[in-house]
Amino acid sequence: MNHQTGGRFNKLPWGLMLLLVSLTLTCCSNPLAATPPPTLEIPLESKVGQLSASRTSLAGGETTDVRVAVVKVLGAADPFAYQWSTTGGLILAGQGTCCISYQAPETPGAFEVHLTVQYEAEFVQRSLTLQVSAPPTATPTPAPTDTPTPAGSTPEPTVTPLPTDLPLPDAVAYFNRAQEYYFKRDYERTLADYTKAIELNYDPLSEAYYNRGYVQYVQQNYTPAxxxxxxxIELNYDPIALPYYNRANAHFYKGNNDQAIADYSKAIELEYDPLSLPYNSRGLAYRKKGEYDNAIADYTKAIELKHEPLVWPYYNRGNAYADKGDYERAISDYGEAIRLDAANANAYYQRGLAYKLKGDFAAARADFQKVLELNNDSLRTDAETQLQELPAP
Incomplete structure (x- = not known):
């Protein structure tokens, strides 16, 4: 899907306090106000934790968050570079950050997620194995229309907050404990403590609502999110563009494309940073509605703004051109996606389809063969079928 989600959590002290300095083990978070401690010489291997996932057992097509905890100085920018890859499935969002959204392939099996973390000239690598079972048999759903489904019309799982383990003195204490539970991936207790912080009028209240919404979003509970x-938004969360962008993402995954487009547009108007993200994401919503020219315009703007990673809007624009039957431009954009990411099996597969529809069967055969060489399990069967359907050379 090539979606990326904005998230912000205040940082809390975690496990690596052995030096009794203000260092924190965190992932994708902003700190509470604190004076930065002096720099300490810690080996990179000790600064990077092991990979963890909100779920390690998935059905085909399901998603999970995968993250790595790193040690860095409070208040400082993230000094690390992150490069993620997988032996099967898709990295939907988060490439280049410490947290990604991963979608399992339809094919059952064990698949690995790999991460290389770089700091200056040093590298460390981490990996995590995810078990994927066959996807459940789905019942057909009606095709989406231009009129979005009203919020709440589709039943979704409700999350009943658990009672907190111990009573705490005030809203700040509940908010901080919610942060601790979040980084331990104990989402039920996270929600319970954020709810208690809201009941006790945590200040700023907008932050408690936003954080609770983000946890609901991570769990795919889109209506409460x-x-x-x-x-x-009503309470003027700062920066206000962030809840607009994530509310747009929640609407998108619920199939409410019109509401998603409205919120992405508002995030753009409010200059969400980085601005390339809402353009790329709004393009996805336009494409879902069949508004291919609008989608192409948004992907083009994301390219101009140097979306990170740049491969996403090129690949997405290629899909929109292919939807329009403009196979020459589609092939060109898939080619640029491949230039940017030589292991992008999806781009090879889609370019192969475009070549096939153009009648260039030799080029199509080469691309489908490349998919097989890349050992992408989620596309293997489809690539083999396409090769069988091509005319004999």
Whole structure:
């Protein structure tokens, strides 16, 4: 899907306090106000934790968050570079950050997610194995229309906050414990403590609503996420573009494309940073509606703004051109996606389809063969079928 999600959590002290300095083990978070401690010489291997996932057992097509905890100085920019890859499935969002959204392939099996973390000239590598079972048999759903489904019309799982383990003195204490539970991936207790912080009027209240909404979003509980993001907007969360962008993402995954487009547009108007993200994401919503020219315009703008990674808007624009039947431009964009990411099996596969529809069977055969060489399990069967359907050379 090539979606990317904005998230912000205040940083809390975690496990690596052995030196009794203000260093924190965190992932994708912003700190509470604190004076930066002096720099300490710690080996890179000791600064990078092991990979963890919100779920390690998935059905085909399901998603999970995969993250790595790193040690860095409070208040400083993230000094690390992150490069993720997988032996099967898709990295939907987060490439280049410490947290990604991963989608399992349809094919059952064990698949690995790999991460290389770079700091200056040093590298460390981490990996995590995810077990994927066959996807459940799905019942057909009606095709989406231009009129979005009203929020709440589709039943979604409700999350009942658990009672907190111990009573705490005030809203700040509940908010901080929610942060601790979040980084331990104990989402039920996270939600319970954020709810208690809201009941006790945590200040700023918008932050408690936004954080609770983000946890709901991570768990794919999109209706309550939308409600909390809306409340954060009402309470003037700062930066206000962030809940608009994530509310747009929640609407997108619910199939509410018109609401998603409206919120992406608002995030663009409010100059969400980086601005390339809402352009790329709004393009996805336009494409879902069949508005291919609007999608192409947004992907082009994301390219101009140097979306990171740049391969996403090129690949997405290629899909939109292919939808229009403009196979020459589609082939060109898939080619640029491949130039940027030589192991992008999806781009090879889609370019092969475009070549096939153009009648260039030799080029199509080469691309489908390349998919097989890349050992992409989620596309292997489709590539083999396409090769069988091509005319004999």
């Amino acid at each position: 939308i409600e909390d993001f809306s409340k954060a």
